[in-house]
Amino acid sequence: MRKRIAIISEHASPLAILGGVDAGGQNVYVGELAQQLARKGFEVDVFTRREHPGIPRCVKWRDNVRIVHVDAGPVEYIEKERLLPFMPAFRDDMLLFIETEQLSYAVVHANFFMSALVAMELKARLGIPFVVTFHALGYVRRMHQGARDRFPEARLQIETDVVASADRIIAECPQDRDDLVHFYNAAPEKIALIPCGVDTEAFYPVDRQLARMRLQLPATGPVLLQLGRMVPRKGVDNVVRALPLLKSSPDAHLLIVGGATETCGEPEAEVVRLQQLAADLGVSDRITFMGQKKRDELKYFYSAADLFITTPWYEPFGITPLEAMACATPVIGAAVGGIKYSVRDGKTGRLVPPNDPAALAEAVDELMSQPALLAAMAGNAVRRVKAAFTWRMVAEKMIVVFREILAARQPEQRQTADLDFIDGAFSHLAEVVEQCSRHLRKPLLEAAEQMSDCLSKGGKVLVCGNGGSAAESQHFAAELMGRFELAHRPGLPVVSLTADTALLTAWSNDIGFDDVFARQVQALATKGDILFCISTSGSSPNILRALEAAKEKQVFCINLLGKDGGDAAAYGHLNVIVPTGSTVRIQELQLHALHTLCGLIERKLFSNSGSETGVESDKIAVA
Known part of the structure; x- marks a missing residue:
C-alpha cells in the first residue's frame, strides 16, 4: 500500500508562473520533489493557498500527485509578507479536507515558516510527524535586509x-x-543536509548558435544572463552596475529574465528601478528585459549565454545556478549561502562578494578572456550537477529521512522500515548500475586497452588509494599479480603502492603524509608505466601529489573516481568517473569496474582465440 505524504507550501504552488515576486525556487522545489516522491511509490498531496476563484479545489497534476487549494483569506494574490494572519484559516480548511476525504498521512513536509506553523499545529492535533525545509530563515533575512524586511x-x-x-x-x-x-539552537542530530536539485531532462546543453537563433539573438558577441525573481535582495542591480566596468567584453549584452510577463501591463517596481539605473549608467542599449518566460524556454536562455550571473545579498540555496550548470553554462555567483556550496570556485565558475560591481566585472573579464577555461568550466558544471544535484537524489535522501522518522515513532513497524531500506538500497544500486553501464563502457574499455598495451610492452601499473580505495588498490593488484579468472598464466607487474604501518608512520613523521604516494612514484615509475589512482572524491592531497609526480616522470595517468571527479580529474589522461554523489554506490561500482578491468586485461593479454588483442605470455615482462 502506498504511503501518503502531505506537502504544505502556502504561497508557492507548482502551478504558478515562475519569475514573479513570490514565484521562484520554492515552487520548483515543491513540484519536483512531489513528482519524484510519486515515482518512488508515494501518494502526494500538495496543499497551497487558493488565489484564483475559478481553480478547482483539487487538481490531479501528475500521476499520484494532487494540488489541493486551501481557502485562507481573500481568494486573490496576497504577497507572502502579509499571509501570516490567514494561517489559522489555512489550518482549519486543511483539517476539514483531511476529515472529509478520510485521509491518513504518514508524514507532513512543510515548506517555509508559515507552512511549518500549520504542520506544527497538525502534529499537535492529529499526531502526524513533520519535516520542515525553511528555504529562508528570519534571523538571516533580517540580518541582511534590516528595516526592509x-x-x-x-x-x-x-x-x-x-x-x-x-x-x-x-x-x-x-x-x-x-x-x-x-x-x-537546533539539535545537530535533527538536521539532515539535503540540497536542492535540477531536472536534467528539462535542463541540458543546447548548441549555443541554435539557442541564440531560437531566441532571435545575435549569433556572435558575448551574452550575459541574469534570471530569477525581480526583488532587490536578488542583487540584479549589482549586475547592471558591473556592465559599464567591463574591459575585455565592453560589448557584452545582458539579458534579464523574470518579473512581469511579456504580455501583462505595468512592469514591477523593481524592473522600473533597474531600467532607470541602466539609463543613468548609459547601458540601456546593452540590456534587454525579457520578462517572465515559460519553464521549457529557460534552457535556451541558459545555453545562449556565455555566463550566468547571480549575485544576491543572501541566498538560502538558489536553484538557478544549478539549472545554468546543467546547461553547461559557467556561473559567476555571490559567495553567500547555497551558492558557495553549489558553485565550485575556479572549477564551475567564480564566486565574488555580493554588492561589489567591480569584483563582478573583474570576474567576467577574467573568464571571457579565457575561452579554454570557460569550456573546461562548462564540462565541470554538467558533471557536478549530474553527480550531486539531481531531483532523484534529493528525493532518495528525503525518503531516508521519512523512513527514519516513521521507524523512530512506530517501533512495531521498524522491521518493515528496515526491509524497505534494504529494498531501497538494492533499487538505488540497480539504478546506478544501469546508469554506469551506459556512461562507463567506453572509458573502461580504453583503460583496459591502455593497461594491456603497457604491460605487453614491459611496463608496469602502479596503483594507489586511501582508506577503502587503498583496500581496492591492493585487491586489484592481487588479482592481476596472482590470477583473476584464468588459473594458469604469468603474474602481471601491477603494484599497489604500499600503505603499511612502518612506511606510513616513517614518511608521515619525516616527510609528510601528502607525499606518501608521490615518493613511491618517483622511486618506482619509469616512462611508459601507468599510474592508476582510485578515489571516491578526487580531492585527497596525496593522490594529487602522486599524479603530479607521475606527470614529471612521463607516466600515463588513469583515474577511477566518483561524484564530479574532483581536482584529480584535471590530472588524468583518462578518467573513469562513477556518475553518482553517493559514496557507498561509488565504492560498490568502483569494485565492479576493477573486476571488469581485470577480466578485460586477461582477455586481451592471454586470449586463446588468436585474435589480434591476444599476445603470447613470453612477451609480458614479469617480476
Whole structure:
C-alpha cells in the first residue's frame, strides 16, 4: 500500500508562473520533489493557498500527485509578507479536507515558516510527524535586509518553536545548517543536509548558435544572463552596475529574465528601478528585459549565454545556478549561502562578494578572456550537477529521512522500515548500475586497452588509494599479480603502492603524509608505466601529489573516481568517473569496474582465440 505524504507550501504552488515576486525556487522545489516522491511509490498531496476563484479545489497534476487549494483569506494574490494572519484559516480548511476525504498521512513536509506553523499545529492535533525545509530563515533575512524586511516580528518566535517541534529539519547547504544551530539552537542530530536539485531532462546543453537563433539573438558577441525573481535582495542591480566596468567584453549584452510577463501591463517596481539605473549608467542599449518566460524556454536562455550571473545579498540555496550548470553554462555567483556550496570556485565558475560591481566585472573579464577555461568550466558544471544535484537524489535522501522518522515513532513497524531500506538500497544500486553501464563502457574499455598495451610492452601499473580505495588498490593488484579468472598464466607487474604501518608512520613523521604516494612514484615509475589512482572524491592531497609526480616522470595517468571527479580529474589522461554523489554506490561500482578491468586485461593479454588483442605470455615482462 502506498504511503501518503502531505506537502504544505502556502504561497508557492507548482502551478504558478515562475519569475514573479513570490514565484521562484520554492515552487520548483515543491513540484519536483512531489513528482519524484510519486515515482518512488508515494501518494502526494500538495496543499497551497487558493488565489484564483475559478481553480478547482483539487487538481490531479501528475500521476499520484494532487494540488489541493486551501481557502485562507481573500481568494486573490496576497504577497507572502502579509499571509501570516490567514494561517489559522489555512489550518482549519486543511483539517476539514483531511476529515472529509478520510485521509491518513504518514508524514507532513512543510515548506517555509508559515507552512511549518500549520504542520506544527497538525502534529499537535492529529499526531502526524513533520519535516520542515525553511528555504529562508528570519534571523538571516533580517540580518541582511534590516528595516526592509517586511515579515512580522512573530516570524522569529514561530521559527524557534518549529525547530523545537519538528521531527527533522532539512538544511539545504552547510551554511543553512550552521545558521539553524547558531540562531535557533537546533539539535545537530535533527538536521539532515539535503540540497536542492535540477531536472536534467528539462535542463541540458543546447548548441549555443541554435539557442541564440531560437531566441532571435545575435549569433556572435558575448551574452550575459541574469534570471530569477525581480526583488532587490536578488542583487540584479549589482549586475547592471558591473556592465559599464567591463574591459575585455565592453560589448557584452545582458539579458534579464523574470518579473512581469511579456504580455501583462505595468512592469514591477523593481524592473522600473533597474531600467532607470541602466539609463543613468548609459547601458540601456546593452540590456534587454525579457520578462517572465515559460519553464521549457529557460534552457535556451541558459545555453545562449556565455555566463550566468547571480549575485544576491543572501541566498538560502538558489536553484538557478544549478539549472545554468546543467546547461553547461559557467556561473559567476555571490559567495553567500547555497551558492558557495553549489558553485565550485575556479572549477564551475567564480564566486565574488555580493554588492561589489567591480569584483563582478573583474570576474567576467577574467573568464571571457579565457575561452579554454570557460569550456573546461562548462564540462565541470554538467558533471557536478549530474553527480550531486539531481531531483532523484534529493528525493532518495528525503525518503531516508521519512523512513527514519516513521521507524523512530512506530517501533512495531521498524522491521518493515528496515526491509524497505534494504529494498531501497538494492533499487538505488540497480539504478546506478544501469546508469554506469551506459556512461562507463567506453572509458573502461580504453583503460583496459591502455593497461594491456603497457604491460605487453614491459611496463608496469602502479596503483594507489586511501582508506577503502587503498583496500581496492591492493585487491586489484592481487588479482592481476596472482590470477583473476584464468588459473594458469604469468603474474602481471601491477603494484599497489604500499600503505603499511612502518612506511606510513616513517614518511608521515619525516616527510609528510601528502607525499606518501608521490615518493613511491618517483622511486618506482619509469616512462611508459601507468599510474592508476582510485578515489571516491578526487580531492585527497596525496593522490594529487602522486599524479603530479607521475606527470614529471612521463607516466600515463588513469583515474577511477566518483561524484564530479574532483581536482584529480584535471590530472588524468583518462578518467573513469562513477556518475553518482553517493559514496557507498561509488565504492560498490568502483569494485565492479576493477573486476571488469581485470577480466578485460586477461582477455586481451592471454586470449586463446588468436585474435589480434591476444599476445603470447613470453612477451609480458614479469617480476
